[in-house]
Amino acid sequence: MSDIPHALAAVKQRIAESARAAGRDAAAITLVAVSKTHDADAIRPALAAGQRVFGENRVQEAKGKWPRLKEEFPEVELHLIGPLQTNKVRDAVALFDVIETVDRPKLARALADEMERSGRSIPCLLQVNTGREPQKAGLDPDSVDSMLRLARDEYRLPVIGLMCIPPADQDPAPHFRLLADMAARHGLAVISMGMSSDFPTAIGLGATHVRVGSAIFGARDYG
Ligand SMILES: *Cc1c(COP(=O)(O)O)cnc(C)c1O
Numbered sequence: 001m002s003d004i005p006h007a008l009a010a011v012k013q014r015i016a017e018s019a020r021a022a023g024r025d026a027a028a029i030t031l032v033a034v035s036k037t038h039d040a041d042a043i044r045p046a047l048a049a050g051q052r053v054f055g056e057n058r059v060q061e062a063k064g065k066w067p068r069l070k071e072e073f074p075e076v077e078l079h080l081i082g083p084l085q086t087n088k089v090r091d092a093v094a095l096f097d098v099i100e101t102v103d104r105p106k107l108a109r110a111l112a113d114e115m116e117r118s119g120r121s122i123p124c125l126l127q128v129n130t131g132r133e134p135q136k137a138g139l140d141p142d143s144v145d146s147m148l149r150l151a152r153d154e155y156r157l158p159v160i161g162l163m164c165i166p167p168a169d170q171d172p173a174p175h176f177r178l179l180a181d182m183a184a185r186h187g188l189a190v191i192s193m194g195m196s197s198d199f200p201t202a203i204g205l206g207a208t209h210v211r212v213g214s215a216i217f218g219a220r221d222y223g
Contacts, residue, residue, distance in 0.1 A: 004045040007216045008033070011199075015210065018203035029203055032079050032192070034213030037220040040065045046216065047073055055100075055211050057082025059092050066095060081163070081192075081211055083137045086110040093120055100125040100163040100192055103138050108151035115157070123160045125192055126151070128182065130175040131167035138164065144182055161190025161208070172198045173205065180206035 012031065019026035034055040035043050043054070043065070052075050056062035062078065070076050080096040083103075089110045092099060102108050102124045115121045126147060129138030139147055144162070152159040162183045166175035176193050183191045183206075194202025196215035203210065214220060 004042065004217060005049040007218075008046055008049050008051055011212055011215050014200060015203065018200040021200075022204045024203065028208060030209045032081070032209055032211045033216050034081065034195075034211050035217060036061065036082070036213065038217045040069060042217055043069060047076075053077045053079065055079040055081040055213075056096075059084065059088040059095070062095055063091060070095075079209075079211075089114050090118075093118055093122060096122065098123050098125070101127045101137065102151060102157070102159070103127045103129075105147065105150055108147070108155055108157050112151070112155035112157045121158055123158050123190075124151075125161045125163040125190060126159060127163045127165075128179060130164045130178050131170065133167055136165070136167075141178065141182065144186075148186055159188070161188045161192060163192035163209075165195075166193075166198075173201055176202050176205040176207070 015029055015031060016026040019029055030053055032053050032055040033046055033051050036057045066078055077097045079098045079100055080092055081100050084092055084101055084107060086107055093114045099122060126144060127138040128141055128144055129136050130141060132140060148159060151157040162179050164175055164179045166172040179193055180191055190208050191206055192209040192211060193207045194210040196212050199210040199212055
């Protein structure tokens with residue numbers, strides 16, 4: 001029934017080829033398998049095939065399936081890749097291992113406070129709205145400097161990288177380039193960019209993490 005192990009292997013193969021073409025080490029690129037909208041039965045074949053890094057975009061949905069899967073597979077690293085409301089910060093810090101979507105001071109503050117309170121410190125990325133799309137989450141590229149000063153230096157949030165989702169209707173390459181340049185300028189090691197349609201391009205431009213959903217799990221009903 002499940003083509004997931006084959007699809008996963010094919011994506012890994014393409015990551016290896018893209019890395020080779022870019023003169024990069026494929027081991028330096030982490031595949032974040034985006035399992036949003038898919039239930040535990042769809043995720044299990046990926047786990048059985050050895051995949052350990054996953055992405056979810058909704059705290060509530062992730063809470064419904066991941067605590068049990070994480071009990072079975074404690075090495076799983078779960079990334080939050082969707083918007084985070086401050087009233088979900090406690091749940092998010094308890095469940096996720098990386099938060100990729102820090103995009104405003106209030107959220108950075110709430111995360112730092114919760115990590116202090118819970119004693120659970122988890123790495124964070126700043127989400128950058130590289131296309132300056134008004135309806136889209138993420139920091140304006142011009143406010144990344146000040147946000148880093150605030151979140152990392154003042155609130156002591158462990159910010160280790162940047163993440164972006166380019167505008168759907170544009171060539172993603174300039175957006176990937178912009179994100180990689182900003183990460184380099186600030187000495188941030190993690191660059192999360194590239195999805196099913198464009199991850200080879202992202203790897204060519206320096207992605208350390210690619211977030212791939214439909215190419216592994218098939219089409220989503222919503223998402
Ligand atoms: C859904 C999603 C992905 C994966 O998208 P696909 O096109 O299915 O690979 C990547 N990043 C974010 C932030 C997403 O919400």
